[in-house]
Amino acid sequence: MFLKELEIYGFKSFGKKIKLSFNSGITAIVGPNGCGKSNITDAVRWVLGEQNIRSLRGKQLTDIIFSGNHQEKPLNLAEVSLTVNNYEKLLPLDWEEINIKRRIYRSGETESFINGIPCKLKEIQELFMNTGLSKNTYSIIAQGEVDLILSAKPPERRYLFEEAASISKYRHEKKKTLDKIGETNNNLDKIENIISEIKNQLLILEEEAEHLNSYKISQEEIKNLELFLIYQKYNLCRTNLSKIKINLEEYEKEKNKIIKKIKEEETAINSLSIELDNLSKEQEKYKYDNYELDNRKKIIQSELNLMLQKKSDVEKRLYDLNKDADNITQKIVIGEQNKKAVSLNILEIDKKIESFNKKLIYSIKDTNTISKLAGSLNVLEINSRKVLKIISEKELFLKEAKIRYSTTFNIININLDKIRKKRVLLENQLENMVTKESDYQKIARESRKIEDETNLKSNEEKIKEIENILKELQAEVEKDRHVIILKEERKNILRKSIETNRKKNEQKVEVFYSKYCQKYPDDPCEKIIKFIDNIPSKYEKIMKIALRESFNSIVVSDISYALNIINFLSENELEKLKIIPLDLIKNIKTLPGNQGEIKNNNICGFAHELIDYSQKYQNLFKVLLGNVLIVEDIKTALDISNKYLGKYKIISLNGMVINMDGSVDIYSTSTNSENSQESFYYVEKEIEKYEEEIKTLKIKIERNNNFIEKNNNIYNSLWKENQDIKRLLRENEKKVTDSINNLNKATVSLNEQKDGLKNLLIEENNILEERKKISGKLRILEKYYNTLSEYNKNISHSVKIINQIVTRGNNRINNLSRDINNLKNIIIINKEKLISIKEKADNISQYKDEHSVDLKGKRSTLKEYNEKLADISKNINEYKIQINRLNKENPSVFKKAEEIGEILQRKSNLLKNLQQDKINQQKTYESIKDNQHREEILEVQYREKHVNIGEEVNKNYNLSLEKLELYKNISGSQKEANQKIDILRDNIIKVGQINFEAENRYHNQLQRYNSLSEKYDEICKAKKIMEITILEIDQIATERFKKTFNQVKTYFNDIFKKIFSGGEGRLIIESEEDILNSGIDIIARPPGKKTQNIELLSSGEKALTAIALLMALWKANPSPFCLFDEIDTSLDEVNAEKLTHILKGEDLNHTQLVLITHQKTTMEAADTLYGITMEESGISKLVSVKFEK
CATH class of the missing domain: 3.30.70.1620 (Alpha-Beta Plaits)
Structure with a gap:
């Protein structure tokens, strides 16, 4: 037994303290709607670490504290305490009994305790990880959540499987490790920035120390080289002044030549421009004439197109008029034929009316004769029915008496059958109990405890040996990384x-x-x-x-x-x-x-x-x-x-x-x-060097990883075998204890069954005597009832014959009456038809006259359109002649305009060339002028430089220009001197x-740099260890998830078939490559239906499918106890019975079940029954009943 007690005080509707004790088997919690049953589920979830207030059906944190009513004041705190028995050490604590308590105050402050010791909520959540009892798992299903299991998206559904696979703790550890890696990366970035800064400072300090000694020597060399350069400038200045004078004279000569050439080109440009204007005017005249001819041609062409269209329209209209005239002629001929047919119909209808009048007179006479005979038969029928009524009343009395005795006889037979079946059942149970008694004695004698304990010790020694090997290999791999x-x-x-x-x-x-x-x-x-x-x-x-x-x-x-x-x-x-x-x-x-x-x-x-x-x-x-x-x-x-x-x-x-x-x-x-x-x-060479070394290390790491993986597999196999042995030992001990208890119970039950069998035999003899008496009375009633029934049949037969005769007479009268009415209606219809045909004959004559007039009008219109068509054809011919004439005139004008255009183009190109040449000459002139101006400015600048050089040498170096000659051989060239000065x-x-403090500062910073580098290396090592931990966590989690998923998949299909009595239930993982993050789909096929999406199932089928999945998860990783809130709400009585059968099955009888329910069948299956009532408004009260077996 795992769950022991639950105490609730001040939580939601539990204003007064309640205490629930739990035993093995099924505990049912019942009560009317709104009494606070589901608050027990919320209390358990809250004490186990639930923090989302919305999932506890509240809006803010203090909503879960009792808010009072008209008599009771609101409480200032809510407290839930859960006590569990930990003798099997399923929870990683040394205590055999653990009490978890959580308390919240109206201020929002919360407290958590483990066995009275204050703790963090996180510690409680971690305590129940991988037990199937952490928040939002398959073991605690709140009201309405059973539907969410199927309606959830595949990725949202996987948390149930993670809890079943016991990897939620691994996921939690992975998250903590990733957070630590994030903090480590931040620390590494900070240290790296500091190291980089110190490294730059070291470079600067080292350079300061090295350059301190060469500073004065460099200054002296620079002075000598500067004087050499000043001499070069002085000498260059004298040389340039003479060159500038020569250049200015040459620029003046070039300017005069260009001015003369520009004037000649301007004269030629003016002459060409006048000639181009005259040619342009002549070309425009020819273009205008050509344009006018084109316009006239377009106008005539458009008029010609219009005439052709009119001609087409007139021809079409002529065709339509001819067609209409033919139709009218045909209609006149048809009208004549119809008029003759109508005259024949009038004669035929007159003959029919005369024939129908004769038939009508004959039918009226026949009807009167049959009516007299029917009256006599009716009197005879009434007398027969009175006699028949008296006989029926006596027959009914006898029938009711017979039914009463038959019912009593049948009840006696049914009771007798029940007693016999019960007797057979008791005899079978007696045999089974004798068999069970011997089985229990046999189980108590057998045990494999010694053998399993020997294997357990051997495996533990092997596990320790493999652990030591793995630690050494992992350390070596980490070092290489x-x-x-x-x-x-x-x-x-x-x-x-x-x-x-x-x-x-x-x-x-x-x-x-x-x-x-x-x-x-x-x-x-x-x-x-x-x-x-x-x-x-x-x-x-x-x-x-x-x-x-x-x-x-x-x-x-x-x-x-x-x-x-x-x-x-x-x-x-x-x-x-x-x-x-x-x-x-x-x-x-x-x-x-x-x-x-x-x-x-x-x-x-x-x-x-x-x-x-x-x-x-x-x-x-x-x-x-x-x-x-x-x-x-x-x-x-x-x-x-x-x-x-x-x-x-x-x-x-x-x-x-x-x-x-x-x-x-x-x-x-x-x-x-x-x-x-x-x-x-250079970079490629360095990269190749390091990459070769890295490649060698990676091969070594891969080889070690393969060996680690191989040993991990052996380790996992041994660990799994150990767990199985431990489980078998526990089960074996429990099985022996249960067998002894069951043996004692079976002995007591055996004696009770023997006494019950004796009582049944006495009751069976009494019922047989009573059945014999009722059987005699039934035979007498049967004989009298048969005589009366025979007499009743004879009278009934006579009445039936009379009725048949009367019915045939009435049918004949009805047929004659119907024929008379039909004949009258036919006569009226034929008379109306005669009037209609005569009116039609008159309309045909009128229709013929109208069409004759219309035909004359159409022929007149035809004549007019034929004349119009002749005029249009004449106009079309005239337009075609004009267009041909214009086509002959147009090419000569266009050709003349093109010739003038070609001459104009040649002249324009010549003008452009002259203008471009003029522009180029002007640019050359301006360029020469600019150069001349620059030379003049340079002359002034060089003269100023000459004076400035003298002042600079005198001021900065205290020398005269004559002494500069001493420095002219200091360097080989000005370029060399500049390069030396630059260097x-x-x-x-x-x-x-x-x-001057550079050396001391350099040593201090170097010491700090080495210290930080060591720290950086240590942090990198720690980071690598954490990354390896994550890989190991992922590997273990993947293996566990695969194994659990395959188990759940098998169990789900088996339980689905049991619940639905057939069909198929499948689980499909979305991505095998990313098994730790992929969703899980559910496919359900109830018996007699095709495989379909779960959304298409009925509400009952959905509920049963969800329950099958919960049971499969539960079977794959049995949790110590389960709390289900109204999971059977959508089930009918038959399916509720199936659910209770599954819950009490052999696979699940070692788990505590707490069910909140309204179903009578579920209540009957419970071992302990708690009732929740609300006698006072807003306060839930507890009532309990424990059933004896």
């Missing part, structure tokens, strides 16, 4: 670091550009991307590769602005910035590539030709992209590089770059990797502000 994770992280760390630094540098450039424009708004400074008007989408990613080194460069008009930028760089902590001065670019003599010399169809073109930009930046993009050749694919790039290596930089559209020095760069052109700056080959300044800028 952790190594894989570390190698994956190391593989990505370099790429991630480079990407982070590159992005930061780009962001710094953007910030620098924005701040510089705000501080120096007058300095013409712009990013190179701003000068590009359009990049075709096809070449967008390739251009980013081609301009990779210059993409974030700043373009200035004059090199003098670079000084402000240099000072501003150090203020904004930017390591490097590329500046492109347009004044220097302009003097570079560029030799852009010639695509014509390269013969290959897969060449897209030189990079500067594939983008759109302003003409004034042409020199800039020729310098940057003039020697960059874009091709379609890698093969073309390789072919061209064999011949032109060193002359062009070649880029393929799929990201391969062949540099002029022969080196090759590989770039990804995908969206995700377009910003990547690492070499393809030195880059080093200084990278160092930034010197930090």
Whole structure:
């Protein structure tokens, strides 16, 4: 026995404390509607952990507290206590008796207790997991939920099977583990962010320490190189001033030549324009004449089409008129024929009327004769009926007496049969009891306890050995998985670091550009991307590769602005910035590539030709992209590089770059990797190295996993065998105890049956004597009744003959009367028909006259339409002649207009060429003028530069211009000096502000970095262990679910057949691949019906199907007790009996059943009966009855 007591106080309608004690077998709870029976189900569900107030039929939490009535005040708390016997240790606690209590106050505060010890509600829910007694399981079915089992969707129905498979606890553990993994991931992200930040700080601190020593040396070298560059500027300034003077003289000569040419072209343009105007006017005249001819032709053609249509309409009308005339003629002929037929009908009807009058007179005479004979027979019939009535009354009296005695005789026979059957039944029961007595004695003697206990010990030793092996293998697998994770992280760390630094540098450039424009708004400074008007989408990613080194460069008009930028760089902590001065670019003599010399169809073109930009930046993009050749694919790039290596930089559209020095760069052109700056080959080499190591480890893990799986199967098999042995031992002990009890009961029952058999034999003899007396009286009554019946038959026969004669006479009279009426009606009908035919003859004559008039009108109309048709045909011929004439005139006019158009086109093209040439000359003139103006500005600028250089040298370096000659050999070239300065300044800028505490800070951060890395590794290990736990949970849950589902499937079909006395019930899982998440369908086929969806079953069939499923789940995993609230509501008496038979079956007799019911049959099957009443308004009261067996 598992469930012991249930105490309820203040819960819903239980305003006073009640206590229910439960024994083995079936406990029924009954009572009228609304008395609070279902509140017991709600109380049990609530104390077991139900939190959804709607499922407890409430709106808010405090609705479950007793709310009072007109006499009782509302209570401030509700309390439910459930006591269970745990001697079999089904619940994982050491106590043999466990009391679960839950309490709620009006404030909403709740308390939970286990054996009086406060606990969390979660602990109660976890305690009953996998017992079949947690909330919303198949063991506790609330009112109306039996229908929801079938109406629920397949995924919603699977929770019943999970509880039966005892995997709800696994699902709960999996959820907790997944929540922990989520928290672990958050912690890992936080630590990873901190580690990344510290790593960046370490790089910075290390660089600060290294650059501290080289700072002063770099500053001295920069000073010398700057003086060398100033000398170069000074020398360049002198050279440029002489060049500018020569250029200005050449520009003036070119301007004079262009002005003269423009004047000549303007004269030619004016002459051509006048000639074109005259030709245009002449062409317009011919076009207008051609247009007029076309219009006249269209008008005549439309009129011709109209005439043709009219002709068609007239011909159709003529056809219809001829047809109508023929029809009228035919109707006149038919009218003549009808008139002759009507005259013949009139003569025939007159003859029929005369014949019918003769028949009528004969029928009236025959009717009067038959009526007199019928009167005499009626008198004779009345006298016979009076005699017959007297005989019938006596016969009825005798019949009733006979029935009374027969009934008494039959009752005696029935009672005698019952007694005999009862005697046979008692004799059989007596034999069965004797047999059972010997069986119970035999069971008590037999036991396999010693053998089962030996097997149990052996299996437990094997299980411990396998557990140790599995732990070692799992630890090794976990270690290998952790190594894989570390190698994956190391593989990505370099790429991630480079990407982070590159992005930061780009962001710094953007910030620098924005701040510089705000501080120096007058300095013409712009990013190179701003000068590009359009990049075709096809070449967008390739251009980013081609301009990779210059993409974030700043373009200035004059090199003098670079000084402000240099000072501003150090203020904004930017390591490097590329500046492109347009004044220097302009003097570079560029030799852009010639695509014509390269013969290959897969060449897209030189990079500067594939983008759109302003003409004034042409020199800039020729310098940057003039020697960059874009091709379609890698093969073309390789072919061209064999011949032109060193002359062009070649880029393929799929990201391969062949540099002029022969080196090759590989770039990804995908969206995700377009910003990547690492070499393809380098990354591939690193990936291959780590992937080879990871692959080896994965093979090792797979081999260990296979061994683990094999041992797991052995472990599960042994564990299952142990459980079966334990169950057999318990069942064996219980079976022996039950057999001894049953033996004692059988002995008592045997004696009772013997006494009952003796009493039945005495009662049987008394009934036989009474039956003999009643049999004699019945024979006397039968004889007298037969004599009277014979006399009654003779008189009845005579009356029947008289009745037949009277009936035949009446039938003859009725037939004659009917014939007379029919003849009168026929005569009247023929007279009316005669009048109608005469009227029809008159109508036919009138109809003929009307059609004759109509025929004359139709023939007149025919004549008019024939004349109209002749006129239309004449007009059509005239229109055709006009159209032919216009068709001859039109081509000559059109041809003349085309000739003038061709001359006009040639002259226009000539004019356009002259105008375009003039525009080009003007552009050339403006270009020369601009160049001349720029040269003049440059002359002024260079003169200012000459003065500024002298002031700069004197101010910054305290030197005169003459002493600059000393620094002219410091470097080999200006480019080399700039490169050295850039390198030195880059080093200084990278160092930034010197930090003398860098070394100490570096060591502290390194120690912190190592500590966090160890912590990160430990958390990763814990995460991997949790992930392995989830896999194990899923594997165990899947196996248990499959096994339970197959059991339930078999049991469901068996129970379905028992309940319905045939048919078929099937369970189908929706997806075998995802068994832990797929729904379950129910297919039911009651006997004599086709397989159908459960929605098409009747309410009774649905209830029985749901009960069959509950019983199958119960059988697959028997729960200690079950509480069913009105599951038999939809069942009739026969099906209710079937249900009680199933509930009391041998498979389920070890489980406590608590049934809330209205069915009498279910009450009769109960061992204990509780009644719920509501004597006081709103307060439920308990009444109990225990039945003796």
